[in-house]
Amino acid sequence: MARNRPVAEILAPRLLNTFLLVGFSALIAIPISFGFGIAAAVKRDSFFDIASSALIIMAMAIPEFVIATILILIFSIFLRILPAVSIISGNDTVIQILANAALPIGVLSIVMIAHIMRVMRTSMIDILDSDFIKVGTFRGLSFSRLVFRHALPSALPPALNVTAMSLASLLGGVVVIERVFNYPGLGTLTLQAIHDRDMPVVQATVIIFTATYVGLGMLADFASSLADPSLRRIRV
Template identity: 35%
Template sequence: MSPAIGKLLAQRILLGLFLILLSSLLIFAGTQMLPGDVAQAILGQSATPEALANLRAELGLNTPIYQRYLSWLINLLHGDLGTSLTNGQNIAAAIGRRLSNTLLMAGVAAAISVPLAISLGLISVLYRNRWPDKLISAVTLASISVPEFMLSYILVFYFAVKFGLAPSVAMINPHMSLLDRLHAIALPVAVLVLVVLAHMMRMTRAALLNVMQSAYIETAELNGLGRLKIIWRHAMPNAVAPIVNVVMLNMAYLIVGVVVVEVVFVYPGMGQYLVDHVSKRDVPVVQACGIIFAGVYIFLNMLADVCSILANPRLRHPK
């Protein structure tokens, strides 16, 4: 590894850690500035002033906000996400179950959407300005233009209600087999694939077309190489950096931005868990979900930067 790569990697990692720390501060401050009283929300409107005062002291709401933040941050660094205010359950254990469900759905959607988007991008470049390119662009742009909830209801109406090919509610449990789980999450996975497919495909197409205008591509064409071989062997390696960036951004969306899809399909994932406890004003759960979402998003963006740095030949082979 060259010194330039090592320096850039260290800068990206330190920047990622700083952003996570800044995100934790913003998340904690944002939840503390929410209107209303947590103790009042837990005990109800009929609670006595003595009971409210005792609960506030028990929850540590009487201590200064900076002390509460430092205590929460220290517990977070030790893997302690706290206890839910509504049911008294350990948040880390509950999130572990929910996060595995979200990762399952996001992983299946990524396994389908990434190779499909890259393949469609290659086909669009191979048949540029011809009917395959125009058809792919029209379909993908139409899918990304429809809101997620509307796309979800359209798929539910046709594939669940009208044809009965998939369940309208994506309920899974630990006792189900892998095939049963895949069948249960077929519709939410299809929605996620349609949402992220267009962005990745368009970026793949744009990156390849930009590289195809280079002089060495013209040289390869003059040497008689086929167009597909030129794209795959010469254009793709030099267009990989922006493609990796957009793929990682969409992978982050598949994990962080699935709240709407999970709510529509009543899927027991992180998004549904967050929405349920926001309505109950369960601040520790909201804080835990927020920092996990922020950490995943920052980590995947940092990973995209690292992959782009490692894919740069000028950094890998300095003069």
């Protein structure tokens, strides 16, 4: 029991809100980071590659709460098109939650894109410079086939690993972001429980964070083994 209520009853709505926040951030970040990472590798040393690399370094160097503050200044104070505080009730639909949580989703997406795109670009460049890609070029294979049929599968395992780890790290960053935007998720609940010394709630949230982190790590290893051509079983 916690606050004269079952812990599960307290955690359930907050857990759903946090998973919605992280889930939609991932839906935005993963396709963008993979696509831009491949494009940056293919157009190496171009203006797009240099500009995107500079933005990636900035996004990785700037703390999440600073990015959140900048977005609040731009979209909430200057442009006044997005709410600075995520006011969500239990009766809100998913669309209403997304409208009120646009800024925290944007912050988490930016952080995730920076990490995944950097690894995707580096991995693709390494594969494109490998010998078997050069052999394919000498044999007259089209560049698009070399990139998407041969190079991409070999470059996916590192990107999948960092994607899973980025998702896991979002659970740590979501505590700060939820606090900045007053988003009613698991992170805000954890901070409030620590302040109130509500140990059952703190223990439950720590277990959820830990289990999710371990589960995503195992999922990353499994996905990498499936995506890596060198680890696939050769069928005769």
